[in-house]
Amino acid sequence: xxxxxxxxxxxxxxxxxxxxxxxxxxxxxxxxxxxxxxxxxxxxxxxxxxxxxxxxxxxxxxxxxxxxxxxxxxxxxxxxxxxxxxxxxxxxxxxxxxxxxxxxxxxxxxxxxxxxxxxxxxxxxxxxxxxxxxxxxxxxxxxxxxxxxxxxxxxxxxxxxxxxxxxxxxxxxxxxxxxxxxxxxxxxxxxxxxxxxxxxxxxxxxxxxxxxxxxxxxxxxxxxxxxxxxxxxxxxxxxxxxxxxxxxxxxxxxxxxxxxxxxxxxxxxxxxxxxxxxxxxxxxxxxxxxxxxxxxxxxxxxxxxxxxxxxxxxxxxxxxxxxxxxxxxxxxx
Ligand SMILES: NC(=O)c1ccc[n+]([C@@H]2O[C@H](COP(=O)([O-])OP(=O)(O)OC[C@H]3O[C@@H](n4cnc5c(N)ncnc54)[C@H](O)[C@@H]3O)[C@@H](O)[C@H]2O)c1
Numbered sequence: 001x002x003x004x005x006x007x008x009x010x011x012x013x014x015x016x017x018x019x020x021x022x023x024x025x026x027x028x029x030x031x032x033x034x035x036x037x038x039x040x041x042x043x044x045x046x047x048x049x050x051x052x053x054x055x056x057x058x059x060x061x062x063x064x065x066x067x068x069x070x071x072x073x074x075x076x077x078x079x080x081x082x083x084x085x086x087x088x089x090x091x092x093x094x095x096x097x098x099x100x101x102x103x104x105x106x107x108x109x110x111x112x113x114x115x116x117x118x119x120x121x122x123x124x125x126x127x128x129x130x131x132x133x134x135x136x137x138x139x140x141x142x143x144x145x146x147x148x149x150x151x152x153x154x155x156x157x158x159x160x161x162x163x164x165x166x167x168x169x170x171x172x173x174x175x176x177x178x179x180x181x182x183x184x185x186x187x188x189x190x191x192x193x194x195x196x197x198x199x200x201x202x203x204x205x206x207x208x209x210x211x212x213x214x215x216x217x218x219x220x221x222x223x224x225x226x227x228x229x230x231x232x233x234x235x236x237x238x239x240x241x242x243x244x245x246x247x248x249x250x251x252x253x254x255x256x257x258x259x260x261x262x263x264x265x266x267x268x269x270x271x272x273x274x275x276x277x278x279x280x281x282x283x284x285x286x287x288x289x290x291x292x293x294x295x296x297x298x299x300x301x302x303x304x305x306x307x308x309x310x311x312x313x314x315x316x317x318x319x320x321x322x323x324x325x326x327x328x329x330x331x332x333x
Contacts (some may be wrong), residue, residue: 001206006215007131008222011153011232015133015203015211021160022121023050028158029092029119034058036087038078038105039096040065044122047096051121059085059095063104066144067247070100070139072148075108082112092117092155098124098171099131099251103146106137110152120154123163125203126252129182130231132157134218134325136207144298145239151223157211161203169280170250176279177234177252181259182210184272185230185310185318186217194275230318233310234259237331256281261331268315274322289332296328 002017009193016028029035033056039048040130042065051057063069063079093116095105102120109118122132138149164172176199183191190209196202214231221228227313238258242249249257256276263269273283299307309331 002204004208004211004215005135006153006157006211007219008153011135013153013155013157015157015159015215017128017159017161017207017211019160019162019204021158022047022125022163023054023160025051025121025158026054028156029055030155032090032092034088034091035094036060036082036091037087037094037096038063038101038108040069040098040101043097043101045199046166047121047163051094051096058091059087063101065100067100067140067242067251070104072139072141074138075104075111078104078108079112082108087112087116089113089116092119094119094121095132095154096121097127098122102127102131103136103138103149106135106152106154107139110137110150110229115152117155120157122157122159124167125164125172125207126178127175128159128161128164128207129175130178130214132159133211133214134231135222136224136325145243146300159207160246161207164203166198167236172296173279173281174250174252177256177259177276179206179210179257179282180272180275180279181231181233182213183313184259184263184268184315185233186213186316188316191275191315195278198302226320228321229308230310233312233318234262236296236299236307236309236328237261237292239299240292241285241287243295244292245285249282249285253282254285257283257285260284262310263312264331266313271315289329292332293328297325311333 004015037060120126120132135151135153138146141147194302216307234255242254
């Protein structure tokens with residue numbers, strides 16, 4: 001078993017990484033049997049069945065799979081059902097699924113009765129290497145991705161890499177975009193390891209490495225006011241493309257294009273493009289420049305005329321550069 005500790009000013013929790021963890025979760029859960037669970041309707045039923053065989057899940061809420069469910073309306077529907085079901089503050093919410101379930105369930109946990117505990121059981125690579133850790137929770141509005149959100153850390157994160165065996169290749173590769181991002185911003189050795197023909201063989205190590213990088217960054221800057229913004233490499237353009245494509249581009253795919261654009265004048269450009277292509281990730285997307293700029297103007301890292309743009313000039317060393325919003329056009333086609 002691999003363990004990574006996440007420490008912030010007010011919270012400390014453990015991320016456990018272990019094969020078949022889903023089938024042996026009891027030792028890692030708090031003792032109470034007051035659990036409710038949020039998942040989506042596309043995740044193989046075997047994971048839910050295994051968990052509900054081991055602990056008492058009082059109520060379960062299944063959302064329609066996909067980014068379109070990450071809205072305040074879906075959150076509100078679940079909250080209404082939780083009230084009807086008599087869910088009180090001593091219940092623990094389990095988020096079983098990818099980043100969509102994790103972000104939505106975390107958001108509900110942050111606001112339901114002013115906050116209840118929740119546990120992340122991430123089942124996509126993207127959620128295992130990134131979104132399940134660090135406490136960012138949110139829902140989208142039509143005008144802005146992650147527009148409504150809160151910081152709410154899970155009390156535990158239980159990662160079972162076996163769940164990746166049922167994940168579609170496109171979604172696996174989607175998570176690889178975030179892994180590549182970690183290599184670029186913080187770990188050259190990780191970046192170099194990604195050229196292997198069989199990444200699944202080293203996936204536990206890769207997950208633990210990414211989470212450890214995220215934990216280090218979150219420890220230094222929990223609330224995204226400084227160094228944590230490094231995690232947004234490729235995301236300024238990526239988030240805008242994701243929204244522009246009406247979520248036809250998956251999150252990681254949009255970030256892949258965002259990283260490719262941010263790196264287009266860098267020495268490591270060719271190696272990055274090759275790596276992205278190895279994982280079937282896009283390096284370009286057909287977009288309307290004006291529409292994209294409009295979305296970028298509302299980016300959460302934008303302030304008045306300026307924007308904190310994340311740059312990498314040498315693999316493993318990300319940095320934050322404040323640029324004039326207009327200058328983002330240098331990175332666009
Ligand atoms: N909170 C954060 O820090 C953070 C960081 C990065 C991304 N995100 C968010 O994460 C979201 C994307 O997450 P995602 O890529 O996991 O997408 P997702 O949650 O939509 O999952 C992708 C698909 O995989 C299916 N699936 C999940 N686990 C499976 C399994 N084990 N086997 C088979 N199918 C499975 C789901 O049903 C879904 O259809 C975006 O909304 C993004 O904004 C959040």
